[in-house]
Amino acid sequence: MLIRTKHIPVIGEYEVVVCGGGPAGFVAAIAAARCGAKTALIERYGFLGGMATAGAVAPVTEFMHDGRLVVGGIPLEFVRRLEKSGKGTMCTPRGNFVCHPEGYKLEAQRMVLEAGVDLFLHAYLSDCVIENDRISHVIFESKSGTRALSARYVIDATGDGDIAAMAGVPMQDYQCPLQPSTLYFVLGNVKTEMIRGYYPGQPGSSMKHVRQKLNELSRTQEVPQFGGPWCLAGMGEGMAIVNMSRMAIDWTDEVQATRGECQLRENIDKLVKLLRENFEEFSEATLLSTATQVGIRETRHIRGVHVLTGEEYKSAFYFQDSIARCSHPIDIHSDKDNSQICIYLDKAAYLPYRSIIAEGFPNLLVPSRCFSADREAFASARVQASVMGLGQAAGAAAAICCEDGGGVKDVDIKRLQEILITWGAYLAEDE
Numbered sequence: 269m270l271i272r273t274k275h276i277p278v279i280g281e282y283e284v285v286v287c288g289g290g291p292a293g294f295v296a297a298i299a300a301a302r303c304g305a306k307t308a309l310i311e312r313y314g315f316l317g318g319m320a321t322a323g324a325v326a327p328v329t330e331f332m333h334d335g336r337l338v339v340g341g342i343p344l345e346f347v348r349r350l351e352k353s354g355k356g357t358m359c360t361p362r363g364n365f366v367c368h369p370e371g372y373k374l375e376a377q378r379m380v381l382e383a384g385v386d387l388f389l390h391a392y393l394s395d396c397v398i399e400n401d402r403i404s405h406v407i408f409e410s411k412s413g414t415r416a417l418s419a420r421y422v423i424d425a426t427g428d429g430d431i432a433a434m435a436g437v438p439m440q441d442y443q444c445p446l447q448p449s450t451l452y453f454v455l456g457n458v459k460t461e462m463i464r465g466y467y468p469g470q471p472g473s474s475m476k477h478v479r480q481k482l483n484e485l486s487r488t489q490e491v492p493q494f495g496g497p498w499c500l501a502g503m504g505e506g507m508a509i510v511n512m513s514r515m516a517i518d519w520t521d522e523v524q525a526t527r528g529e530c531q532l533r534e535n536i537d538k539l540v541k542l543l544r545e546n547f548e549e550f551s552e553a554t555l556l557s558t559a560t561q562v563g564i565r566e567t568r569h570i571r572g573v574h575v576l577t578g579e580e581y582k583s584a585f586y587f588q589d590s591i592a593r594c595s596h597p598i599d600i601h602s603d604k605d606n607s608q609i610c611i612y613l614d615k616a617a618y619l620p621y622r623s624i625i626a627e628g629f630p631n632l633l634v635p636s637r638c639f640s641a642d643r644e645a646f647a648s649a650r651v652q653a654s655v656m657g658l659g660q661a662a663g664a665a666a667a668i669c670c671e672d673g674g675g676v677k678d679v680d681i682k683r684l685q686e687i688l689i690t691w692g693a694y695l696a697e698d699e
């Protein structure tokens with residue numbers, strides 16, 4: 269055991285510190301700042317967007333149910349701005365938004381800076397300090413050394429619940445496998461004219477014939493585990509972003525994470541060869557890049573005041589403290605083989621405020637994919653539009669707490685819902 273002690277400079281005092289600048293985090297920071305809270309946003313990469321940009325997950329799903337908007341406010345404003353600048357397209361009737369990761373990075377950054385958020389990029393969160401049951405500081409590593417920010421309220425939007433875990437928030441133990449991860453890759457020289465629409469009105473394809481053929485080949489030769497494949501074309505001439513590789517890894521373990529990155533890169537080498545050799549549309553394809561990091565679907569989940577269940581979810585149970593909606597199907601990718609379970613929802617589900625807070629942690633909100641849900645509910649609510657909805661609620665709730673001075677559990681829910689509805693969130697109970 270090596271023990272190291274050192275003095276850490278506190279370089280800023282904030283009302284709200286948002287940890288992680290993915291879909292949940294950057295929206296949370298905008299929301300808190302627009303409510304008047306002095307807000308900082310800390311992100312390990314040099315850009316915002318989380319899995320959407322670092323992981324190259326191009327689709328932002330789903331804003332609509334049967335053609336009717338169910339996610340509104342800042343998340344919708346974000347994609348409308350992208351659309352207006354020609355950097356993305358909203359597809360009906362499910363409200364799937366497709367955009368280029370580069371457009372995403374720029375627009376997210378613009379909105380965060382316009383809101384007056386202090387942005388800390390290239391800042392890796394490594395610890396937090398607890399004083400009297402509250403997280404008083406968050407600590408990060410940067411090229412300048414170890415640094416701390418003081419915080420009245422903390423929003424953990426790291427996706428993996430890093431700050432919550434460091435603070436000692438209890439995590440759920442599902443006794444079941446995590447959803448597998450996927451390293452996205454980008455191909456050039458694809459005959460994109462041969463690829464049918466994946467989302468209505470969009471180039472791209474679910475490539476069922478590719479799936480069928482690869483499954484056949486796997487009986488006689490080595491084919492790495494894969495999902496889909498899903499292929500988004502139309503981002504540039506001959507270019508396609510491919511969601512295909514698949515591997516079950518626990519990303520909170522650095523040994524597994526290293527093995528996963530290396531193995532998936534090897535697998536992509538094999539998959540690209542298989543695509544070139546077996547399918548006319550990919551016969552001249554070249555690998556342009558892999559994503560900055562493997563796309564992680566699932567790691568930790570906090571045990572919140574409420575654990576959202578699949579039953580509540582599928583019945584679209586209306587909670588008095590509903591703060592966000594979601595209409596993405598329950599979408600479970602197998603950790604063992606190439607299969608996937610996809611259950612479409614009859615109605616858009618409601619997500620309660622109590623699922624983003626934990627008992628005994630009065631100044632912490634956890635709105636990102638690590639929020640408190642069981643496996644089924646998570647398998648739907650994990651997607652971008654819903655975690656952005658949770659993020660905007662967390663930001664507004666933290667700002668209310670700054671005014672009231674109370675714990676996150678005591679927040680005036682009616683006031684929070686009024687703010688969200690004013691911004692355009694769709695929280696009314698469906699008939």
Ligand SMILES: Cc1cc2nc3c(=O)[nH]c(=O)nc-3n(C[C@H](O)[C@H](O)[C@H](O)COP(=O)(O)OP(=O)(O)OC[C@H]3O[C@@H](n4cnc5c(N)ncnc54)[C@H](O)[C@@H]3O)c2cc1C
Pocket residue numbers: 287288289290291292293310311312313316317318319320322323325327328329330391392393394425426427428430449450511562563564565635636637638650651652653655
């Ligand atoms: C393969 C794949 C396909 C998907 N397909 C879709 C889809 O079709 N539609 C859809 O809407 N969603 C999809 N998703 C889900 C979606 O991308 C994520 O669920 C969503 O990005 C979650 O957002 P988040 O903000 O909760 O977490 P993340 O996106 O993980 O963001 C977390 C942020 O925190 C930062 N961070 C983490 N730890 C630290 C640290 N210690 N210090 C500093 N910063 C840190 C990260 O860099 C990141 O920016 C997919 C995901 C994967 C992996």
